[in-house]
Amino acid sequence: MTHAAHPFDALMNITARPQAVFVRGEGAYLWDDAGKRYLDFMQGWAVNCLGHSPTVVAEALAAQAKLLLTPSPAFYNGPSLKLAQALVEKSCFDQVFFANSGAEANEGAIKLARKYGAKYKNGAFEIITFEGGFHGRTLATMSASGKKAFEPLFEPKVSGFRKAKLNDLDSVKALISDNTVAVMLEPIQGEAGVWPATDQFLRELRALTQEHGLLLIVDEIQTGMGRTGKLFHYEHAGIEPDIMTLGKGIGGGVPLAALLATEHVSCFEHGDQGGTFNGNPLMCAAGLAVLEEVSKPEFLKAAADAGLFLESELQKLSARHGLGEVRGRGLLLALDLKLPIGAAIVAEALADGVLINSPQPDALRFMPALNVTREEISLMVDCLDAILVKAGAARRVA
Missing domain, CATH: 3.90.1150.10 (Aspartate Aminotransferase, domain 1)
Known part of the structure; x- marks a missing residue:
């Protein structure tokens, strides 16, 4: 040894x-x-x-640590309820699932979209993502990413992700089939070198997905929580996505992420999704302090x-x-x-x-x-x- x-x-x-x-x-x-x-x-x-x-995060953590760290995700706790309600009130979404990292939130978004496809779209499972996109480092989120360096790694990866070109609506249209359930993108591709989707493209993409009955998933792990001057980036384009993921800034320095969805799309059944530390009161107390500050x-x-x-x-x-x-x-x-x-x-x-x-x-x-x-x-x-x-x-x- x-x-x-x-x-x-x-x-x-x-x-x-x-x-x-x-x-x-x-x-x-x-x-x-x-x-x-x-x-x-x-x-x-x-x-x-x-x-x-x-200070606001340090004080929230200290106060919550003296009260309750985690009772298990099998029970409700106050900070997670308050944070979920605040996120719903400040966004176009109806329900929230908390996670520990952006990759985990994106993994949840992929699972939710596939569950939706199984339930409402004859088993449709393919998600159109974008060249240059980055969604995390789990096998599924690496597969969803359009990062060239990921392509030879950890094969075989998760199938079912087809890559379009950012700001090219025709490239999206060409990939839509009966197997397609959703389109997923970062409003600004951070890891690729900060390449924004135009507001016009986001509006056209929302119209296209609605026309074909597809879900629109925005990965706002880097762009959310005020990073681009509005609380959420999708507000710049004046659209309402079906699913959004948050991470990074939502915890202000602690591991916290969130998967948000409209009521119709929130189709997980008991046992489909979970996580030992998800929605624990310590992290959610920090998230609530951050949201209260950033949303002013x-x-x-x-x-x-x-x-x-x-x-x-x-x-x-x-x-x-x-x-x-x-x-x-x-x-x-x-x-x-x-x-x-x-x-x-x-x-x-x-x-x-x-x-x-x-x-x-x-x-x-x-x-x-x-x-x-x-x-x-x-x-x-x-x-x-x-x-x-x-x-x-x-x-x-x-």
């Missing part, structure tokens, strides 16, 4: 990580075990919507305004350095670098105490806390500007 020689070695090696060990976070900042401070524009991949260790009109407006400022500053940066477009909406944005230099910029920024993300080699992604300040945005942009100047990564234009 061998033992890990270094604490790092005890963790399964599933991704490259820098040597920094983070020990504390507050708002827009993280501190490592050497005392170095980092300005965080990743926030756990759009998870910490109120920043690191927000003044909070959403401030987040939308911060997004416009970040977008403007990134556009100026792009113009100065001869880079590409700024994509996305609200506080989920990407900068097209035109060259595969993302990883090098991320590493340099880390050394300079700023955390950013490169989901694709030629793009940077920005997912700050929704309460990020203009000063914090300017600090990040100044850091990026200095890196681009120093690296000579792109020409400077007048």
Whole structure:
């Protein structure tokens, strides 16, 4: 029997990580075990919507932890009932199933759609998803994803997912058959490099699915909870989907996710769906604190305004350095670098105490806390500007 020689070695090696060990976070900042401070524009991949260790979440967790952690999902508990009711009141959906992760919520959405197909559409089971889409890391959600790197992994994966092209309605129409039960997409494809579905495409897609009696599933794990300036992204297009999934921001830093559906679509029977920790009061108390904060009109407006400022500053940066477009909406944005230099910029920024993300080699992604300040945005942009100047990564234009 061998033992890990270094604490790092005890963790399964599933991704490259820098040597920094983070020990504390507050708002827009993280501190490592050497005392170095980092300005965080990743926030756990759009998870910490109120920043690191927000007071409202910490207090909700502390208060609930003294009352009840979990009574088992076989019983009702107060926080899950309150959070479900609040989500229903603030959305176009009627019922909620809580989960622990976005992948689990998406897995639930896939199961619910297939149950609907079995019950109402002669066993239809195929779900049309999109090239470039990312829905999680379970076998079914990897199968639903349109990520090229996933294609050779863990075969055989789950069948029944056909891939259309984002913003191409004809590509969706071409895949519809008697076996089709639903269409599933991210309103903005985050992992692919922040590629948005247009509002017009979402409206046309909703009309198409209704015409064919298909369910429309929106994966709002990254776009939901105020990330794009409205509580849920589907509101921008003025549509009402049949199913929505939430994750990341809904917990504000704790593992919480949700599957929402209209009453007609909510056709699970007893025993079809469950999970030991699903809807536990501790996580739901945190989610309720987050939702109460994020859904305030003044909070959403401030987040939308911060997004416009970040977008403007990134556009100026792009113009100065001869880079590409700024994509996305609200506080989920990407900068097209035109060259595969993302990883090098991320590493340099880390050394300079700023955390950013490169989901694709030629793009940077920005997912700050929704309460990020203009000063914090300017600090990040100044850091990026200095890196681009120093690296000579792109020409400077007048």
